[in-house]
Amino acid sequence: MSVIDHENYFTSLPREYYLDEGRYTDELAKVWGQQWIYAGHVSQIPKSGDYFTFEVGTENILLVRDGDDVTAVHNVCRHRGLQLCNQPTGRVGRRIVCPYHSWTYGLDGKLLKATRQADGEFFDYKDFGLFPIHVSIWQGFIFISMAEVAPAPVASMIDEKATADMAILDPTRLKVAHEITYYADANWKLLLENGVECYHCPSVHPEFCVSLDSQEMSDYYEDDYVGDLVQGLVIPVKRELESLSMDGKYVSKKLLGEFGRGTPVPDGFGAGFMTQPGYAWGGFHPDYGMIASTLPISPTRSKMVCWWFVHEDAEEGVDYNVDELIKIWDVTNHQDLHIQERQQVGLTSQRYVPGPNSPSQEPGIRAALRKYLDMMGEPS
Amino acid sequence: MSVIDHENYFTSLPREYYLDEGRYTDELAKVWGQQWIYAGHVSQIPKSGDYFTFEVGTENILLVRDGDDVTAVHNVCRHRGLQLCNQPTGRVGRRIVCPYHSWTYGLDGKLLKATRQADGEFFDYKDFGLFPIHVSIWQGFIFISMAEVAPAPVASMIDEKATADMAILDPTRLKVAHEITYYADANWKLLLENGVECYHCPSVHPEFCVSLDSQEMSDYYEDDYVGDLVQGLVIPVKRELESLSMDGKYVSKKLLGEFGRGTPVPDGFGAGFMTQPGYAWGGFHPDYGMIASTLPISPTRSKMVCWWFVHEDAEEGVDYNVDELIKIWDVTNHQDLHIQERQQVGLTSQRYVPGPNSPSQEPGIRAALRKYLDMMGEPS
Amino acid sequence: MSVIDHENYFTSLPREYYLDEGRYTDELAKVWGQQWIYAGHVSQIPKSGDYFTFEVGTENILLVRDGDDVTAVHNVCRHRGLQLCNQPTGRVGRRIVCPYHSWTYGLDGKLLKATRQADGEFFDYKDFGLFPIHVSIWQGFIFISMAEVAPAPVASMIDEKATADMAILDPTRLKVAHEITYYADANWKLLLENGVECYHCPSVHPEFCVSLDSQEMSDYYEDDYVGDLVQGLVIPVKRELESLSMDGKYVSKKLLGEFGRGTPVPDGFGAGFMTQPGYAWGGFHPDYGMIASTLPISPTRSKMVCWWFVHEDAEEGVDYNVDELIKIWDVTNHQDLHIQERQQVGLTSQRYVPGPNSPSQEPGIRAALRKYLDMMGEPS
Ligand code: FES
């Protein structure tokens, strides 16, 4: 019997699971070091030699555009370990050059030159390329995995309908209109658990509930939610409304993909995906999309990187205003992170014991935590 | 033989006692989790549904007025652990409602409603009330204990004379005129040791020594100090002076209790109490009183919450000025906390070994540390 | 085989050596608690009763001028452990008096008076003097060692030529013109490794390379560098230039020692010393000198105290300007510390493995790390 199963009900995890340093280190290896993690979108590195960096726990990952490919490597020089690129985003040009002693790598991560040490003189260059990381691109969205053997490609994990629905939006012709990194003094699993139930939506998110179809959202976790590492997701908007926004109206005039070319929007249209247990989700509507990637910093601290996407030709001030575009999610994210911090404080109490979760309102938690326990090698 | 006993003298505790993380966790359970801790005064929550919160180490405690009673509970929702009330003080009204999923508790801590889960459907409400904490009220002063079985009531621990002297002041008719929380980068036991000796008074507290009868204070620790969990205490003022203040004169014109009604003040009058090893003390004079409750934050950080009390009808600006009222203790507290921080830095040295304490000047330390060792289950 | 030796090459240390808390504590005892550490110059405490304090890991050391001698003691009262002097520099006068209970020590550290406890009443004063620390003064430069048995005197470790060259500069007639403490989020051994190679100079220090003879500098680590605890050192300036500065010209008009009295400066003159593994170095030119002492704060944080020396009679604004005087080293230090922080971030990656160091460019690292491993009791 797993730690979440009790005689008549299931619960969230015991106290130490959200506090323990040793467990956290294990999780970095067994969960975050294995699964696909959403890292960014191809439009962020349009030209060969463009890069961005991405942090997951102790690991800093360098993603570089290499012609049509995207290379992901550990951002650590093979000589004495310098972090190679230390900006969130930038250009390396045609080579990656370490600033300490000028060792030089190709855009594919191969060592091209170790200063004043010829190839084969003391060691073979081929043994000292940057450590590679798996990349899987689905519809322009970049996922990475630090596993030795990569999980199945993201495209093979997401069902056909979700893929077809996303394709309607021309997802490679998006641009990032805005990006925010939120921080919370809370264990990363509290962000996950919060994300996979809508039991809290009426109490916590009055604004979100204006356009969210919360019944359909709850049904998703009961019916469609398979608890896989990656899967399709729809953030359901009430039928009579246009988009997920403060008033349910479009927040970008330039509709995405086919809808911008005149195809009528079907009732209840939405597209997106989610990953878990390391939790990310993307929700796309006819006019815009938002992707959030939650990431661990320490046992009691996490962050959430959020990107807002609009049509690549949409003009700020004309087609959309950033304030309006981000408002519904920004309000909702702040509410959630505030609640998670308050939950972390609560479960720090020695007297905290997890209580019964609702089978009808919180089934997503059970599925997510089973997956988690399974990856951790514990009874699930 | 205990760690404080040496062949010809006694000392304070070895270095690790003030630094070790594991010991600190033990102390939270064996000392702070057992004894009565001074938490506040009934005047702070005059109406049913008023609350204040109080932190002791990892525990956040919610104190709520429930009619004539005071309820103390762990401030942690029994569902998924949210901290229920997150303000220092406020009102819950007639119910305690968790902001996450709206589970609802009575002012007595009983679970009244788990959202969308009927009583008995998956679990019995009666098993999921908030975890209770013992309360003992002595003359309007609220003490709490997190022990499974409460220690004897505070009233039974304080001797008759101390109780009678306090009663003269009508202690339920006080109000908090000012509150300050001080922080110090020092182990909580350094605050205790400092508090139970006046060997340091001449060097550290020139202002305090103007009105303090330091000989009588030292005698208290030699003669009257029994080293009990709770006991009566008088902060002795020099016979020729009125009160403990910068110049020995009253700092509030509206005298307390009987003295306000014309009863002449007896020579050397004073009232108060102290708790230990978790250290709090209250010192009352005819015109005002101050209570300080020291609390652990980490092995190397503590805080001290101080409340200044005056007659409930005293008017600020007319009967007293806050600056004048708090000055003598505020000056003295800063001096002590500064010294304790400097002591913590000193004993962080690997070469620190505790030196001989003075049998005539520091007997209070021996009694307090024996009580401490006893509670920790070590030879005392 | 040691951890730095590999089949065909040598490397720096494995990842945990730069991160582990337990190892760090060991290092404080086995390295920093043993070797000579550069602490200051006699000119900083010219009069009896002058003091300065100096921190090494958990230890705060008090250095007091006692007539012609310099006393070094642990800055911790033998009663209840207060830090005695808490300013970087000051005067104690004729006695060291503890501010807590006024125990009084002589300038030699002996206990002279324990308040209200006569010598022999409960204990003998002679058993409670301040804990002494070894001092070794070489040409006015003060080195300390916390070892039980001191290493050989510094003067005996530095070769005759280095001593004779330094003597030319009248090193006891210097003054500190400026002092800066730099901080870096990096393990102290990264500062050491950086200091003992010039492989990085062309990439990292364009300004430094203007006046530095980097070939001769590299040769020093290949030929003259013996890897002893203390040894002579020359920071070599290009033959055609006067001093180590932004443009290679003197930065103080009042030349030091003999050169100020008209003796012509020999080609390639320089004087100085270094200590390791706990790393300090001093580089003196005809017009000024700079000494840097690197010190550990935690496994991942270090500091570097730097002092700039000029002739004791040199006048600021007339003979030198501080900005100009410190510029070359200030620029260089910032570059190094920035690189070391970036290296610390890099090797925090779980995938970091130390790569091959260059036998011709980084031999100093091998010698320094062998000494380190040797002191730690590991195969070197
Ligand atoms: S650390 Fe990258 S070249 Fe040396």
Ligand code: FES
């Ligand atoms: S955590 Fe309190 S109702 Fe869910």
Ligand code: FES
């Ligand atoms: S601690 Fe120094 S005299 Fe008491």
